[in-house]
Amino acid sequence: MVKIFRFLAVLFALSLLLAPTVVGQEAQTELGGVGGVGGVGGVGGVEVGAIDILDPSVGDFLDIDLTALEKAANDAYQAGDYETAAKYYLASLRYDIADGGSIYNLACCYGLLGNADLAAKYLKRAVKAGFTDIEHINWDPDFNPVRGTEVFDNAVADIAAMVEEQQAGLGDLIFTRGTGFFECRVHLPENYDPGKSYTLIVGLHGLGSNPDRFIGLWDRFESPDFIYASPQAPYPFSVGNEIGYSWATSDENDPELQGESVSMTEDYVIGVVESLRSRYRIDKVYLLGFSQGCAFTYLTGITNHELFDGLICFAGWLDTDQLSGETLDRAKDLRVFIAQGTEDRMVEYATGVQARDTLIQHGYDVTFYEFVGGHAVPAEALQAAEKWMEE
Numbered sequence: 001m002v003k004i005f006r007f008l009a010v011l012f013a014l015s016l017l018l019a020p021t022v023v024g025q026e027a028q029t030e031l032g033g034v035g036g037v038g039g040v041g042g043v044g045g046v047e048v049g050a051i052d053i054l055d056p057s058v059g060d061f062l063d064i065d066l067t068a069l070e071k072a073a074n075d076a077y078q079a080g081d082y083e084t085a086a087k088y089y090l091a092s093l094r095y096d097i098a099d100g101g102s103i104y105n106l107a108c109c110y111g112l113l114g115n116a117d118l119a120a121k122y123l124k125r126a127v128k129a130g131f132t133d134i135e136h137i138n139w140d141p142d143f144n145p146v147r148g149t150e151v152f153d154n155a156v157a158d159i160a161a162m163v164e165e166q167q168a169g170l171g172d173l174i175f176t177r178g179t180g181f182f183e184c185r186v187h188l189p190e191n192y193d194p195g196k197s198y199t200l201i202v203g204l205h206g207l208g209s210n211p212d213r214f215i216g217l218w219d220r221f222e223s224p225d226f227i228y229a230s231p232q233a234p235y236p237f238s239v240g241n242e243i244g245y246s247w248a249t250s251d252e253n254d255p256e257l258q259g260e261s262v263s264m265t266e267d268y269v270i271g272v273v274e275s276l277r278s279r280y281r282i283d284k285v286y287l288l289g290f291s292q293g294c295a296f297t298y299l300t301g302i303t304n305h306e307l308f309d310g311l312i313c314f315a316g317w318l319d320t321d322q323l324s325g326e327t328l329d330r331a332k333d334l335r336v337f338i339a340q341g342t343e344d345r346m347v348e349y350a351t352g353v354q355a356r357d358t359l360i361q362h363g364y365d366v367t368f369y370e371f372v373g374g375h376a377v378p379a380e381a382l383q384a385a386e387k388w389m390e391e
Helices: 020-035 066-078 082-093 100-112 116-128 134-139 150-170 211-220 257-279 292-303 325-330 349-361 379-390
Strands: 184-187 198-204 227-231 235-239 242-246 282-290 310-314 335-341 365-371
Touching: 066 082, 066 100, 082 100, 100 116, 116 150, 134 150, 184 211, 184 257, 198 211, 198 257, 198 292, 211 227, 211 379, 227 257, 257 282, 257 292, 282 292, 282 379, 292 310, 292 325, 310 379, 335 349, 335 379, 349 365, 365 379
Parallel strands: 198 227, 198 282, 282 310, 310 335, 335 365
Antiparallel strands: 184 227, 235 242
8 A cells, every 4th residue: 555554544534434335325326416417518527517506415525524435445455355445445536536645545456456457557547646656666565466467567667757757857856954843733631730740642643644633542542631742743745635744754865864864853752752841741751653653652762761651652663673682671661552453454463563572572561452453543452551551
């Protein structure tokens, strides 16, 4: 899948999941009001002549819950039901044809189903909608079943040539060091008392997400008598018509850039904690992360263990290339809560288990919460972490 779902999934989709039959019926009904009209005025492949602009229900398609459709598509993908996932993506895309990320994910479904023709077709459509990450296309294992077929390989070659031509027209890309201000969403507990000290949880979102989405975890806590903050990762990137953020960046012409960006992000997260401490009365501090944000939770929390009372790690990886055995040993008094879905296709269950076992070997007090599900932050797991903090 596209990075925004490979690491992020749709964990921030808080709406109720629509039943497949209901979604299908709504999609067919709503599309019938536009796609089936006859008469004059055809534009962009749609006949508009017979649309009754005074019909009170003519715009009801605007009320379709696209977030629920995307969540349903991702849930089906995580469960390995690629046919159903493709149906949900198609239903969603009928109302948002510029969603390059979802078109790409639809292409992935066809790739996993072994349909090279449709995988190539929708991959090209994803690029048309703005998805141009050729490196990800070449890496993505979802296309392994169709790699080597003439139609798919030709499509990838055409896309690579087009992207190269586009990039050449933009000039050289360089990175410069700078400083700036970044958004950080903060939820205060009900009946907040500025004279009272509170526990602080700093939540690091996944790749492609943002503070506005990740702050939504607040509604999943059972009784949040603490301060929850969600800072924005520093590096924006686009996926079709979406803008997401990453905690690190890289440059193929500068192999040291990624390491520098990682180090700078560590400093940035520490700065967020210090800034929040200056604004509020804080006693304990927990660092929470999901997916890529989880990787930085491990890295930042363990490297700066004296600043944190515990780490809450959802669906991420412990990078032992970045964390030496000596560094791990120094932070062994840090409590760690790990939550991992048994059906996670983005960060496999074994990755969570490996993180747990590595930390235990270095003397950490680790609580491991296993849940049946995919790449997500389910409410029950978040509430288990909430109770764990109170222990």
